[in-house]
Amino acid sequence: MRNSERYRIQVEVEPCYLDHESAPTEDRYVFSYTVTIRNVGEVAAKLVSRRWVITDANGERREISGQGVVGEQPHLDPGNHFRYTSGAMLTTPVGSMEGSYEMLADDGTSFQAPIAPFTLAMPRTLH
Numbered sequence: 248m249r250n251s252e253r254y255r256i257q258v259e260v261e262p263c264y265l266d267h268e269s270a271p272t273e274d275r276y277v278f279s280y281t282v283t284i285r286n287v288g289e290v291a292a293k294l295v296s297r298r299w300v301i302t303d304a305n306g307e308r309r310e311i312s313g314q315g316v317v318g319e320q321p322h323l324d325p326g327n328h329f330r331y332t333s334g335a336m337l338t339t340p341v342g343s344m345e346g347s348y349e350m351l352a353d354d355g356t357s358f359q360a361p362i363a364p365f366t367l368a369m370p371r372t373l374h
Contacts (some may be wrong), residue, residue, distance in 0.1 A: 256323070256360035260344075264369050265334070271369070272344055274338040278367045281332045283346065284360070285351070286323035292352040293322045294329070299346040299362075304339035307356035316348075340369035 261281045268277040286292060293328060298312040321329040338343065345364035351357050 252275075253289045254292065254350070254351055254356060254358045255286070255350060256292065256348065257285040257287045258362045259283045259285075259291065260362065260365045262344075263366050264354045264367075266370075269369070271340065275335060276337045276340050276342075276367075276369055278337070279332055279334045280344070280365075281330060282362075283328055283330045284321070284323065285328040286325050289325055289339070290352045290354055290356070292350040293320055294348050294360075295320060295351050295357075297346065297348045298349075299344055301335055301337070301341040301342060302343050303337045307338075325370075329336055333334075335367065337367060340372045342367045 263279045265277040265279055269275055277283065284294065296312065296313060296314050297316055299339040301311065302308045317331045317333060323329060342360040343364050343366050350360050
């Protein structure tokens with residue numbers, strides 16, 4: 248059996264533009280994003296840390312890293328999931344985010360769970 252089948256975390260992200268918190272005339276575009284982290288592997292694992300790369304429409308990149316997510320380090324048994332909502336602010340109406348979670352399996356194996364790039368966009372800015 249390959250390790251990639253034993254240690255598999257699926258990450259889904261749903262971004263949302265927050266009109267009531269944004270101020271386009273002040274180059275302030277606020278987004279929330281809801282993340283669902285699902286253990287589709289065979290070994291239980293804990294989310295240890297996160298790393299995000301946020302890029303705005305001008306190509307400006309920010310990296311954010313830290314322990315856990317929203318103050319938690321969820322432990323996921325196979326078949327279980329954890330969902331949380333967080334936010335990001337951009338100075339442009341469009342941007343993107345991507346990153347990874349560092350996971351620690353119950354057997355001591357450390358592995359990365361990639362977070363595929365997703366778009367943050369103010370409504371009616373993309374076709």
